[in-house]
Amino acid sequence: MSDSDDSIFITQSKENGCLSPIESDLILSEVLDMVESADNKQKTELQPSFDLKSDLFSDISDEELLKATQLIEQNEPARFSVPLKQSDLDNLVKSGLSSKTEKKSKWAVNMFDLWQKNRNKNTDSFVPNNNLINMSSEVLNETLGYFIAEVRTISGKEYKPNTLYEIIIAIQHHLRQQGRLINFLDDAAFDGLRRILDAKMKQLSKQGLGMQRRSAAIISEEQENELWNKRILGTETPQMLLDTLLYTLGLHFALRAGQEHRALRVGENGQITVKRDLQNRRYLEYHEDVSKTNRGGIQHRKIQPKITRAYENIAKPDRCPVNIYEKYISLRPRNCKTDALYLRPLKAPTAICWYCDSPVGVHVLQQTVGNLCKRACFNGHYTNHSLRATAATRLYEAGIDEQLITEKTGHRSNAVRGYKRTSEDQLMQVSGILHGQSDQSKKSKTENFSSDTGSTFQELNLTSGSMSLHLKFTGK
Incomplete structure (x- = not known):
């Protein structure tokens, strides 16, 4: 370095990092x-x-x-993706929408178009042939009022009240997706439509239509034992193990229908892991990522995903969720490309592999519980949702706190109370009380006691079915 240098430049080496x-x-x-x-x-x-x-x-x-x-x-690998087109962004937006909602919206719009053409063909009282998107709010209010009052099923029967409501909401969703931010239930411009919808729903309700909602039946412990005893549930064959895994996970994790089952994955991003607690007890831990009430988008960014456990069943190892899960995982193909949990059974299974590298379809998964109960000759409406309802009902009957039940089901409101089903034993107990049967009606027993201090006290025991009340009275 010469004396004439005006400045001193220091270049820091990348290899050794920053100076202290x-x-x-x-x-x-x-x-x-x-x-x-x-x-x-x-x-x-x-x-x-x-x-x-x-x-x-x-x-x-x-x-x-x-x-x-x-x-x-x-x-270095590419930091950004290849340039996208508008069609790519449109597909991205569609992928974030509920497929069930989109199908229902398309069905409602197609039905409106069919009604529109049929009405103008068969009557002199025409309705606008414009597309829903191009109708003004005034025209929408009038046209949809006629539509909701006249729409019928393919067989010509009336729709149920709740179905009419869902049709209007589905059309509203379609309009919003096209940029028409309207609200049929709140906007003043659609007051006429609301009045017609309300009156039509009341009229149908008076006729007894739609008063009873079809709920998935719960599976009692006796019925579950029957499924095991008839070897409908078990781990002996590939299909039996697959069905039993779905039944077990659906019950212990209170999963919804078939879509949540279809979304289950294994591997690096799997939602189910085998763990041990501080007492060295094994359990399955389920981490929910997306669900019906948690889509993972902007509106749900602050929602805490459901995390629940299914502990091992030491008393009945053949029914243990941990054993069932581990056996199934061990019989999946090595180096499996798909990360879906449920795989199709092989027609010719081997000792080390029972399943092929192909996921089971969502529609097949949705029918699993219904088919199992049908094979057992159970009467009632049984679906995969029966497992979720069964989980909540059993916990209610066991006296488990409601907060713990919501942690198991993932409900974010008191909607979990809708799963509290009345059992047949409870119905018989209520009927017995009204019959005045001595063994079911209120009983009371009073006993007098004396103490060494000269004071007396009474004990009163009241019982009603499974409930009891103990009272103690003291006096001189």
Whole structure:
């Protein structure tokens, strides 16, 4: 370094990272001492204690450094995706929508179009042939009022009241997706439509249509034992193991229908893991990612996903959820490409592989519980949702706190109470009380006691079915 240099340039080596604060302060202090000595024309030259070829610094030129940086960037994987088109963004938006909602919306719009053409063909009282999107709010209010009052099923029967409501909401969803941000239930412009819809629903309700909602039946413990005893549930064959896994996971994790089952994955991003607690007890832990009430989008960003456990069944190892899950995982194909949990059974299974590298379809999964109960000759409406209802009902009957039940089901409101089904034993108990049967009606028993202090007290025991009340009265 010559004496004529006006500045001192220090290039920091990428290999060894940044200097520590102490090293930086020491070097700067010595450089300042050199400058001060030069100003005072001291004869003794102070040299800073660093070497440009040491481990801390590099004498690489700026040109070489630029080339090295460019080379690194060329070798790194692409940081951004390839440029997208508008059609790609449209498909991305569609992928975030509920497929069931979109199908229902398309069905409602197609039915409106069919009604529109049929009405104009068969009557002199025409309705506008315009597309729903192009209708003004005034025309929409009038046209949809006629539509909701006249729409019928393919067989010519009336729709149920709730179905009419869903048709209007489905059409509203279609309009919103096309940029028409309207609200049929709140906007003043659609007051006429609301009045007609309300009156039509009341009229149908008076006729007894739609008063009873078809709910999935619960599976009693006796029925579940029957499924095992008839070897409908078990782990002996590929199909039996697959059905039993779905039944077990659906019951212990309170999963919905078939879509949540279809969304289950294995591998790096799997939702189910085998763990042990502090007492070394094994359990399956389920981490929910998306569901009906948690789509993972902007509106649900603050929702805490459901996390629940299914502990091992030591008393009945053949029915243990951990054992069933581990056996199924062990019989999946090695190096499986699909990450779907449920795979199709092989027609010719081997000792180490029972399933092929192909996922089971969502429609097949949706029918699993119904088919199992049909084979057992159970009477009632049984679906995969029966497992969710069964889980909540059993926990209610066992006296489990409602908060723990919502943690199991994933409900974010008191909607979980809708799963509290009245059992046949409870119905018989109520009927017995009204019959005045002595063994079912209220019973009371009073006993008198005396103590050494001379005071007396009474104990009153009241019982009604499974409930009991114990009262104690004291006196002189």
